[in-house]
Amino acid sequence: MFNLGHLLSKLQYAKCVLCEANAHNTLGICQACWQDLPWQINTCCPQCGLTSSNVTCGQCLSQPPFYDATQALFEYAYPIDALLQAFKYQQQLYLGHMFAQISLKKFQPTDIDCIVPMPMHPARLQERGFNQSLELANGIAKQLHLPVASKHSHRIKNTPPQASLPLKARVKNIKGAFSCDDYFVGKHVAIVDDVMTSGASLNELAKTLKQAGANKVSCWVVARTY
Ligand SMILES: [Zn+2]
Ligand SMILES: [Zn+2]
Incomplete structure (x- = not known):
């Protein structure tokens, strides 16, 4: 056909x-x-993905995030930054397909029950036309035969873009931004997102997922900043 x-x-x-x-x-x-390509280096904290000698870093030990693990494909550097921007802002959807394919070569889907894309607020979705994280999640989930639980997780607060804010303001900005239903009870959830910067959005979503009953949350991101 x-x-x-x-x-x-x-x-x-x-x-x-x-x-x-x-x-x-x-x-x-x-x-x-x-x-x-600026591949993620191997020695990083398994929980937050920041540079560490493959052991949980001091920051995660003293103030553990709500997510349990982080896997990043790349460092957020050229040309990955340019490709991600083209994917997001110029709607180059084939790049999303490409990143999903590369993810499948790198991410370890151990015991994952479902995949959740970073939810986008309906107002923002209307502006941009698509949710880049959902595109990635669909591409990855299809190959792994995992369900995409996008209908069970929502962004209920339309917050200013995190990138425009300093770290402390990011945490406050994103607080209470998500809502998740009881679909997640007892599940190991992988959140898919394009870029992880401070991790504040992922942490807030992980917190909401855990409050909704998820027992483990992993972050799968295309690129991580350091
Ligand atoms: Zn080439
Ligand atoms: Zn860490």
């Missing part, structure tokens, strides 16, 4: 999205550019 999406993705992937050399793969990144 004719499938336009499939055809478009084939066209996009013929050339590397970064250097336009022949990509020779379905990911859309040639071998040389692939090796140059």
Whole structure:
């Protein structure tokens, strides 16, 4: 059957999205550019994903976040930052598909029961036209045969963008922003998001999920800032 999406993705992937050399793969990144990507270094705190010698960092020990684990594909640096911006603000949806494919090569889906995209407020959704985290979550979940629980988790407060605020204000800004129903009782939930900066949004969502009965929360993000 004719499938336009499939055809478009084939066209996009013929050339590397970064250097336009022949990509020779379905990911859309040639071998040389692939090796140059700012991959997340291996030694990081398993809980928050910040640099540490593979043990829980002092910050997580003294003030544990509500999420239990963090896996990040990349450091938020060039060209990942540019690709994520193109994905989000120029609606380059094939990049979301590409990041979902790369995620599948890296994320360890141990005992995950369901995937939750970082919810977007309906007003923001209307502005942007799509939720980038939902695109990523759908791509990942489909391959892993996991349910996407986007109908059970909502953003009930339309807050100013976190990026515009200093850390303390971010925590306050996001407080009470989410609501989750009892679908999550007893589940290990993986939250999918594009970028993790202070982790304040992920932490607030993890807190809300735990209050709704989730027993474990992992964060899967494309890129992490340090
Ligand atoms: Zn290339
Ligand atoms: Zn940590």
